[in-house]
Amino acid sequence: VQASFARLTLMRTIGAHLSRIAPGEVEIALAFRDDLTQHHGYIAAAILTAIVDVACGYAAMTLMPAGMSVLTVEYKVNFLAPARTEQLLAVGRVMRPGRTLTVCNGDVVGIAPDGCQPLATMLGTMMAIPENQTPH
Amino acid sequence: VQASFARLTLMRTIGAHLSRIAPGEVEIALAFRDDLTQHHGYIAAAILTAIVDVACGYAAMTLMPAGMSVLTVEYKVNFLAPARTEQLLAVGRVMRPGRTLTVCNGDVVGIAPDGCQPLATMLGTMMAIPENQTPH
Amino acid sequence: VQASFARLTLMRTIGAHLSRIAPGEVEIALAFRDDLTQHHGYIAAAILTAIVDVACGYAAMTLMPAGMSVLTVEYKVNFLAPARTEQLLAVGRVMRPGRTLTVCNGDVVGIAPDGCQPLATMLGTMMAIPENQTPH
């Protein structure tokens, strides 16, 4: 997971990092940055999606055999509140592992001095492919 | 739409621009950039999502009264092929306009010398809110 | 919730019943029936969807003021395993209540002598409308 995450250029571009890896569960942390915002000044929906997608994808990878890579087949995200906290945390979890397809859910929370606030929630499907195989 | 798009900092960060605005249909263009890629070297899923979300949101806004802003309630995206072309185009369309909620679909295509290739497809819900009202 | 459920003709048609109502959480029970199956002899995807949609809708209604009715705006369902147990249970939960829109998630589990098995999982959006108002 760490070796693969290091090759995720977009995560470097937005300043996200892996904050926890456990079997079937991965967390990604992101700090608020002005260049990631939408027209109201909040972190854009697609950035919340980016970090929870990566958290879910790597959560799926933790339960796959070595030498497998992971591709996002599809995801669905509901947005729950505007993202304006200094720190955001995305958690991805495996709901049902499979040889080919793994179903994951994930959440993005905003971390504030007075507690955590749910910002977005994802339900998606990840696909295992051999690392040396061209996707799709 | 143009005034609102100009405030979308994330679009500037990734180099996307508005390429067409028509009633109920908006297009966003993006050029391939290495800093937007995932671990296979393709444009990351969340970036495809970002441009088609914005295309859908503004497609919805074209049918709203003046003074309304648009928020993404939720979206679902299926990924169809890896994004490796030099140019990408996202098209957002209104399927059903509504006073509060507007249902949109959208597509991202890769533009190559030998034709267009579908890369991702979205089905989502947009919400109208008065411009001066705090979201959620 | 009980009065509204009694008017859900489809639930009577398929033999589903309300098995638990709590604030923000509702359960619907269904017994296996041959006339609800698909081509492999399992309970059809749409029947799993029917019971978890109703569980989510009523979970949302438990947190709404009296005199409000609930409409499904959209849902997404992932199917996790074939539904072949004698008893099925759908649980719907409110993730984020709202004045207009409520985000819910839900699960369908198969109940077997040796434990519960996840069959399907839903993420959806419910809308509150005044009971005397025509939907949409």
Add this chain to the structure above:
Amino acid sequence: VQASFARLTLMRTIGAHLSRIAPGEVEIALAFRDDLTQHHGYIAAAILTAIVDVACGYAAMTLMPAGMSVLTVEYKVNFLAPARTEQLLAVGRVMRPGRTLTVCNGDVVGIAPDGCQPLATMLGTMMAIPENQTPH
């Protein structure tokens, strides 16, 4: 497709029938019935889902080799208007065929003397499995 549809007990239970089969596109017709309604007297969301899911699944099957069966991996449905017309038609289409996964979209329309009205729209993923293999 016809042989498989004949084994879909739920379709017989609700009175739906196959009305058109073409490569990559299948239609299912349904007549309004009181026993399929929800609390407002409209056809229930899950019944719209049932017919468009089947239309999408068989649309996928038309492009698969003989001896393959189809399973729904996941779907997302947006509901656009209440279903109160005498006749409903679901159309399923293949957006991107694949060896394992096929992405489909579909629509349900209500057919009235004065024209068609969009009622629901689906975006989903279908999986090919050998007919003699146990699902999942």
